[in-house]
Amino acid sequence: xxxxxxxxxxxxxxxxxxxxxxxxxxxxxxxxxxxxxxxxxxxxxxxxxxxxxxxxxxxxxxxxxxxxxxxxxxxxxxxxxxxxxxxxxxxxxxxxxxxxxxxxxxxxxxxxxxxxxxxxxxxxxxxxxxxxxxxxxxxxxxxxxxxxxxxxxxxxxxxxxxxxxxxxxxxxxxxxxxxxxxxxxxxxxxxxxxxxxxxxxxxxxxxxxxxxxxxxxxxxxxxxxxxxxxxxxxxxxxxxxxxxxxxxxxxxxxxxxxxxxxxxxxxxxxxxxxxxxxxxxxxxxxxxxxx
Amino acid sequence: xxxxxxxxxxxxxxxxxxxxxxxxxxxxxxxxxxxxxxxxxxxxxxxxxxxxxxxxxxxxxxxxxxxxxxxxxxxxxxxxxxxxxxxxxxxxxxxxxxxxxxxxxxxxxxxxxxxxxxxxxxxxxxxxxxxxxxxxxxxxxxxxxxxxxxxxxxxxxxxxxxxxxxxxxxxxxxxxxxxxxxxxxxxxxxxxxxxxxxxxxxxxxxxxxxxxxxxxxxxxxxxxxxxxxxxxxxxxxxxxxxxxxxxxxxxxxxxxxxxxxxxxxxxxxxxxxxxxxxxxxxxxxxxxxxxxxxxxxxxxxxxxxxxxxxxxxxxxxxxxxxxxxxxxxxxxxxxxxxxxxxxxxxxxxxxxxxxxxxxxxxxxxxxxxxxxxxxxxxxxx
Numbered sequence: 001x002x003x004x005x006x007x008x009x010x011x012x013x014x015x016x017x018x019x020x021x022x023x024x025x026x027x028x029x030x031x032x033x034x035x036x037x038x039x040x041x042x043x044x045x046x047x048x049x050x051x052x053x054x055x056x057x058x059x060x061x062x063x064x065x066x067x068x069x070x071x072x073x074x075x076x077x078x079x080x081x082x083x084x085x086x087x088x089x090x091x092x093x094x095x096x097x098x099x100x101x102x103x104x105x106x107x108x109x110x111x112x113x114x115x116x117x118x119x120x121x122x123x124x125x126x127x128x129x130x131x132x133x134x135x136x137x138x139x140x141x142x143x144x145x146x147x148x149x150x151x152x153x154x155x156x157x158x159x160x161x162x163x164x165x166x167x168x169x170x171x172x173x174x175x176x177x178x179x180x181x182x183x184x185x186x187x188x189x190x191x192x193x194x195x196x197x198x199x200x201x202x203x204x205x206x207x208x209x210x211x212x213x214x215x216x217x218x219x220x221x222x223x224x225x226x227x228x229x230x231x232x233x234x235x236x237x238x239x240x241x242x243x244x245x246x247x248x249x250x251x252x253x254x255x256x257x258x259x260x261x262x263x264x265x266x267x268x269x270x271x272x273x274x275x276x277x278x279x280x281x282x283x284x285x286x287x288x289x290x291x
Numbered sequence: 292x293x294x295x296x297x298x299x300x301x302x303x304x305x306x307x308x309x310x311x312x313x314x315x316x317x318x319x320x321x322x323x324x325x326x327x328x329x330x331x332x333x334x335x336x337x338x339x340x341x342x343x344x345x346x347x348x349x350x351x352x353x354x355x356x357x358x359x360x361x362x363x364x365x366x367x368x369x370x371x372x373x374x375x376x377x378x379x380x381x382x383x384x385x386x387x388x389x390x391x392x393x394x395x396x397x398x399x400x401x402x403x404x405x406x407x408x409x410x411x412x413x414x415x416x417x418x419x420x421x422x423x424x425x426x427x428x429x430x431x432x433x434x435x436x437x438x439x440x441x442x443x444x445x446x447x448x449x450x451x452x453x454x455x456x457x458x459x460x461x462x463x464x465x466x467x468x469x470x471x472x473x474x475x476x477x478x479x480x481x482x483x484x485x486x487x488x489x490x491x492x493x494x495x496x497x498x499x500x501x502x503x504x505x506x507x508x509x510x511x512x513x514x515x516x517x518x519x520x521x522x523x524x525x526x527x528x529x530x531x532x533x534x535x536x537x538x539x540x541x542x543x544x545x546x547x548x549x550x551x552x553x554x555x556x557x558x559x560x561x562x563x564x565x566x567x568x569x570x571x572x573x574x575x576x577x578x579x580x581x582x583x584x585x586x587x588x589x590x591x592x593x594x595x596x597x598x599x600x601x602x603x604x605x606x607x608x609x610x611x612x613x614x615x616x617x618x619x620x621x622x623x624x625x626x627x628x629x630x631x632x633x634x635x636x637x638x639x640x641x642x643x644x645x646x647x648x649x650x651x652x653x654x655x656x657x658x659x660x661x662x663x664x665x666x667x668x669x670x671x672x
Contacts, residue, residue: 215336
């Protein structure tokens with residue numbers, strides 16, 4: 001039982017990271033109908049900015065965190081203007097390829113500017129964790145889970161109970177109709193990219209004390225988050241959260257009870273099963289073309 | 292201008308012959324070229340930079356001393372991207388340059404396995420740092436190893452754990468790549484020969500983000516000592532932290548990555564008190580100390596095996612080409628194999644017929660982040 005509880009906690013912690021990044025995938029997909037393959041790199045860039053500010057410059061953690069988020073808002077805006085906006089009238093494929101290109105550009109830019117060394121970023125708390133009976137609760141994982149819950153609640157309130165959120169929803173559902181209703185579509189899409197970059201950045205800064213800050217950290221997380229998004233149902237916020245958590249738990253238990261080397265395999269096995277038997281994901285609506 | 296048949300034939304012949312003349316002119320150029328596949332990007336980019344620094348320190352020394360065969364030596368570096376396809380591509384780009392006389396390959400066994408068929412096809416010497424014993428025992432006469440192989444590391448780990456630390460029930464954690472699998476197997480075999488038992492043999496895939504299941508398996512195995520073969524330092528850092536967090540405090544002896552600069556930085560106190568086999572230990576010999584001083588001056592970092600092996604490889608390769616007196620691959624090969632008693636940064640090189648230059652390891656201890664040399668164990672068989 002102790003073992004199961006420990007694995008469950010770790011699985012939920014890892015899954016919460018996937019869920020945070022998956023949320024960014026979902027938001028951009030809903031607003032633009034394209035997958036942003038640079039979402040993981042947002043996490044990596046934010047973590048490196050945090051290292052520069054809090055470790056290299058020695059600025060207070062909170063100040064560094066807020067400034068890192070400001071930097072990510074700027075990255076999101078520039079990303080929208082430089083990658084999505086020029087291709088907004090093209091089909092989804094050129095945009096997806098552009099996001100892949102941007103992902104490579106961001107990774108190599110950080111490599112060129114900062115070098116290849118993985119960096120250590122201290123956690124938010126001085127205490128690394130607490131022992132609760134037989135289960136060790138890593139304080140950083142606890143924080144990640146808490147932040148995920150808060151962000152999901154915020155997102156629900158924002159999209160369902162604010163005018164701006166409803167405008168964003170309208171933009172994602174039908175850009176032309178939204179435009180006819182006077183909603184500034186380009187500004188809404190810009191806001192979506194900024195918010196997604198912030199989400200990715202928060203995920204990167206939170207996970208950095210666990211996985212270290214490296215050029216590869218974004219790609220590693222994004223691949224799983226992408227799988228979580230598909231499992232949850234592309235475009236569905238609740239689906240991304242459940243998909244991310246489920247993926248984290250499945251791979252942790254699969255590694256413990258079946259095979260450690262095939263840990264990543266379990267996640268992608270689930271993904272393949274979903275693609276075959278339920279391609280719309282857990283919460284996605286079945287799409288059928290009318291005759 | 293009218294194109295005559297004679298004019299056309301002459302131009303065609305000149306066009307066909309030109310590349311041969313151009314390449315020969317290059318071969319007879321002012322520099323002697325060596326190729327190096329190194330991870331400039333990818334998970335091992337940091338280690339790749341150390342490797343390049345070690346090679347360049349050796350190259351500077353060789354060039355200051357007059358170069359090789361009267362020419363200055365030039366190092367052409369290609370990015371292997373820390374992947375197997377990457378190193379195959381990098382080596383193929385270098386191999387296409389006919390004037391490169393010899394090469395430096397990877398420290399990662401899995402990458403050396405990937406490039407080995409092309410090395411055999413090309414038929415030019417390649418210096419390697421991969422420690423899978425099979426690399427120099429699979430009929431490829433062009434691979435020369437500048438680190439001790441894992442049959443030695445397994446024996447040293449087993450000997451130290453059982454005879455010095457007095458522990459007989461082992462948990463072994465290793466990467467599932469060529470290096471980790473071969474290392475785990477070598478340690479298991481060595482333990483079997485000295486009567487110790489393996490309670491857990493646990494593989495993991497590189498670039499894992501979480502080691503909780505592995506750590507819990509170690510805990511449940513009841514082992515009184517842990518041995519490991521980690522390929523990437525970030526994996527080792529995550530593992531070591533989780534090991535301590537989940538309350539596993541048995542003695543821990545590891546393969547060389549456990550004392551690498553990157554691992555020490557990432558894992559911090561989680562690796563205090565651990566032991567490692569290290570092919571490079573700064574206090575193990577005068578040559579190692581001298582190299583450490585050079586590296587610290589050049590890189591402003593403490594040295595480790597990632598740079599020491601490339602330093603030795605360039606030094607010995609250049610000496611061998613000078614000794615051979617020509618750039619003929621077979622002559623260079625024979626000169627490398629004839630290298631005996633060379634005091635390098637990694638140890639004393641005595642090449643055997645397989646192409647293995649070193650035959651033992653240092654044992655070191657992580658004393659609150661400082662790597663203390665304990666002893667050197669060499670094997671004659």
